[in-house]
Amino acid sequence: MRLTTVGTGTAAPWPGRVQSSHLVDTGSVRLLMDCGSGVATRLADLRIEWQTITHLAITHFHADHIVDLPTLLYAWRYGQLPPRSEPLDMIGPAGTLQLLSRFATIFGDGLLSLGFPISVRELAPGASLDLADGVHLRCTKVPHTDESMAYSVEAGGRRIVYTGDTGPDEALGAWANGCDILLAECSLPETMAIATHLTPHQCGALGAAARPGVLALTHFYPPVEAVDIRGEVATRFDGRVVLATDGWSLDLEER
Ligand SMILES: [Zn+2]
Ligand SMILES: [Zn+2]
DSSP, X not given: OEEEEEEOOOSSOXXXXXXXXXXXXXXXXXXXEOOOTTHHXXXXXXXXOGGGOOEEEOSOOOHHHHTTHHHHHHHHHHSSSSOOOSOEEEEEETTHHHHHHHHHHHHOGGGGOSSSOEEEEEEOTTOEEEEETTEEEEEEEOSSSTTOEEEEEEETTEEEEEOOSOOOOHHHHHHTTTOSEEEEEOOOOGGGOOTTSOOHHHHHHHHHHHOOSEEEEEOOOHXXXXXXXXXXXXXXXXXXXXXXXXXXXXXXXXX
């Protein structure tokens, strides 16, 4: 199982970081989680085969996590020859189907008749889903927006958890406990702490509760780039920490 952090940025344009998106490759499953602005081009920059993505999961409906959804849908139809024929599985919170039809209102109904089937599965918090080939997806509610969810992807005895955007949440730490990679948002410095995002100290506390093999941090707003993220996380969590960049990836052997 491989995790690639495709986009590690936020709503704030920042050199070198496009908005949120992360890819999990395992067996026949190529799962893209979130799809913010710049992601389609970043996939190409990184020489990632965007053509063969099989699943697209959305954590919540903020623009920095969804606006390249139409870009990618159109790329599959008009950006390759021959056009995509393989089905696409979309997964998201309740409201994902409505989100797609709202995009179609803007871009035209052609967005939903691109010549390949799109299935949309809306998950309630706590739900789980078999994606294919023994790859298992689970979700849990996180404190950010009403619909916001974290995802857990499990395959071959390995587990990757992606928090999406979240505030501090003890239940999330327990839910993620023992995962191989905890990919957590790290939005703001302590001086700007709010209930719906994490600071480096709060990421450290989350790491201490979850005890992941690797705590990978993403979703850095510019003010947090100015503080000693690694040092602040280390006051709470003594495990391996990675400050993810666009294109960082980690392979997990099956066990
Ligand atoms: Zn965000
Ligand atoms: Zn958000």
